[in-house]
Amino acid sequence: MEKPVELNHSECMGILRPIRDALDVLNGKWKLPIIVALSFGEKRFTEIAREVHGITDRVLSKELQDLTMNGLVKRTVEDTFPVKVTYALTPHSKSLDEVIEALRKWGVLHREIILKGSSDE
Amino acid sequence: MEKPVELNHSECMGILRPIRDALDVLNGKWKLPIIVALSFGEKRFTEIAREVHGITDRVLSKELQDLTMNGLVKRTVEDTFPVKVTYALTPHSKSLDEVIEALRKWGVLHREIILKGSSDE
DNA sequence: CGGTATCCGATAGGATACTG
DNA sequence: CAGTATCCTATCGGATACCG
Numbered sequence A, B: 001m002e003k004p005v006e007l008n009h010s011e012c013m014g015i016l017r018p019i020r021d022a023l024d025v026l027n028g029k030w031k032l033p034i035i036v037a038l039s040f041g042e043k044r045f046t047e048i049a050r051e052v053h054g055i056t057d058r059v060l061s062k063e064l065q066d067l068t069m070n071g072l073v074k075r076t077v078e079d080t081f082p083v084k085v086t087y088a089l090t091p092h093s094k095s096l097d098e099v100i101e102a103l104r105k106w107g108v109l110h111r112e113i114i115l116k117g118s119s120d121e
Numbered sequence C: 001c002g003g004t005a006t007c008c009g010a011t012a013g014g015a016t017a018c019t020g
Numbered sequence D: 001c002a003g004t005a006t007c008c009t010a011t012c013g014g015a016t017a018c019c020g
Helices: A016-026 A031-038 A045-051 A057-069 A097-116 B016-026 B031-038 B045-051 B057-069 B097-116
Strands: A073-078 A084-089 B073-078 B084-089
Touching: A016 A031, A016 A097, A016 B016, A016 B031, A016 B097, A031 A045, A031 A057, A031 A084, A031 B016, A045 A057, A045 A084, A057 A073, A097 B016, A097 B097, B016 B031, B016 B097, B031 B045, B031 B057, B031 B084, B045 B057, B045 B084, B057 B073
Parallel strands: none
Antiparallel strands: A073 A084, B073 B084
């Protein structure tokens, strides 16, 4: 029969937590470029590095680990010599498509609004 | 007649730019909590600070400036004494609802997937 | 080829104090 | 009340070198 611990609007029911989760998964400078690169088919480390211009090996390595841990990318090692490693999007990554499309559409709309610069939006 | 500057998949047509714009607008630890707080009606600086637990004045000030510059929040000064400043969401901010809902839904789905931890998603 | 190790600068954000 | 100023830390990402 305590006070209910000040459950206020912004926190109640953790509406925000899944949103943060989603943003975190996509966040950083390189996650989307890598996903887009892989959306054209599985690729090897060096291929991704070549297509995602400007990324360093160190950062690509880390980002691929993140994406893999989040179940969006599958890392496959073929035990040849030298080893051949391929990265591919998982089926789960497909579920991101709607999110990305929503973001893209809003980004386009937002740019129009901002450029118009009308103070009466 | 130069080489067309290596327009590869991930960059062509700037698919990524609007997505980055959208992510940038929502990014950081506090943007969403502030938006949610304001979604219940206009509020004053101190009210927001009280409802968004853990934010400091310095950061709230900066975030409100960002949101205002992005046309999502309107700052109104009533010239009383002492001055009364209110912050409210703009109509444009309504267009974010679909994006936020897409993120939220995916965040929930993603958490289920990750918790199941199946390697065969 | 597919990374890791090391170092380093920039930025995000927290703590605290102060002001009109 | 509505912030700004200052300082500080942690994390992000870039540069470069090296390894099996």
